[in-house]
Amino acid sequence: MVPFTYYIDKFLNYLAIEKNYSGHTITNYHIDLKEFEAFLAANAPKDIKEIDYFILRKFLSSLSEKNLNKRTVSRKISTLKSFFKFMVREETIKSNPADSLIYPRLDKNLPVFLTEEQVVKILNLPKDDSLLGLRDKSILETLYSTGARVSELANLRINDVDLISAIIKVMGKGRKERLLPLGEPALLSLKKYIDKRIDKNPSLFINKNNGQLTDRGIRLIVDK
Numbered sequence: 243m244v245p246f247t248y249y250i251d252k253f254l255n256y257l258a259i260e261k262n263y264s265g266h267t268i269t270n271y272h273i274d275l276k277e278f279e280a281f282l283a284a285n286a287p288k289d290i291k292e293i294d295y296f297i298l299r300k301f302l303s304s305l306s307e308k309n310l311n312k313r314t315v316s317r318k319i320s321t322l323k324s325f326f327k328f329m330v331r332e333e334t335i336k337s338n339p340a341d342s343l344i345y346p347r348l349d350k351n352l353p354v355f356l357t358e359e360q361v362v363k364i365l366n367l368p369k370d371d372s373l374l375g376l377r378d379k380s381i382l383e384t385l386y387s388t389g390a391r392v393s394e395l396a397n398l399r400i401n402d403v404d405l406i407s408a409i410i411k412v413m414g415k416g417r418k419e420r421l422l423p424l425g426e427p428a429l430l431s432l433k434k435y436i437d438k439r440i441d442k443n444p445s446l447f448i449n450k451n452n453g454q455l456t457d458r459g460i461r462l463i464v465d466k
Contacts, residue, residue: 243289246282250275253328262417264393266457274321290329294339298322302343312346319343361386365427376435377447377455378463380428384410385464387428392464394420396457398446405433 254272257263263271281301282288288297305315322340329335356364365386368378384395394412402411408424424432436446445454 246279246290249290249325249329249334250279252332253325256328262413262415264391264457266393270317271321271324274318275325277318278322291335293326293335295342298340298343312348316345316348319345370431370434373435373438374450376431376438380431380435381447381460381463383428383431384424387425388412388422390422392457392460395447396455396460399444400436400439400446401444403432403436403446405429405436 250272253275254268257268257271278301281304282293282297285297285300302315302319305318319340322343323338326335326338326340330338365379365382368382369375370379381395384390385392388410390410390412391414394414397413398410404410408426408429409421410424412420412422414420439448441448441452443452443454447455447460449455449459
């Protein structure tokens with residue numbers, strides 16, 4: 243019997259190489275599938291071809307005992323649907339046992355948003371008297387100006403910034419290239435930041451050790 247881990251690794255490689263999913267998204271898929279693998283191990287391990295709808299329902303029932311919120315359960319169902327869809331595509335199994343799984347009804351919450359005054363305060367928090375301060379201000383201004391994804395921002399290189407045309411070139415989902423316009427505050431911040439750089443790293447946003455800043459690193463800066 244082929245270990246379930248083999249299929250997990252194959253699926254995650256597909257997401258990373260062919261679908262170009264972010265590291266954050268792939269990590270979530272990995273967590274969900276390892277949890278399902280642990281469930282299988284504790285309930286008589288089965289070959290992937292023997293996994294059916296009822297086994298998946300039993301797994302979801304076990305999740306209810308953990309008091310997970312509906313959004314988390316929905317994510318895990320989505321993971322199972324995508325994983326087994328890939329297994330069908332690879333002809334590992336004939337049909338998708340997760341097709342009939344039903345998502346829990348999510349509560350509709352009112353969106354939370356920042357006021358214009360709050361946005362201005364946040365954008366003005368980083369001090370521009372140091373390289374890291376200029377970097378942080380550039381990150382906030384670019385996110386606000388372009389609406390780029392954090393993963394897209396993390397993968398930017400200096401050559402992807404056109405200061406003359408005021409645009410940045412990002413590689414989005416499915417390796418689709420997008421050109422995003424920069425507002426004047428973002429453009430000025432980026433110019434000051436790039437002009438102060440003296441390292442040889444081609445990445446646009448770098449950490450204190452001159453290595454490429456990851457999407458997790460950018461999230462931490464925004465949270466801070």
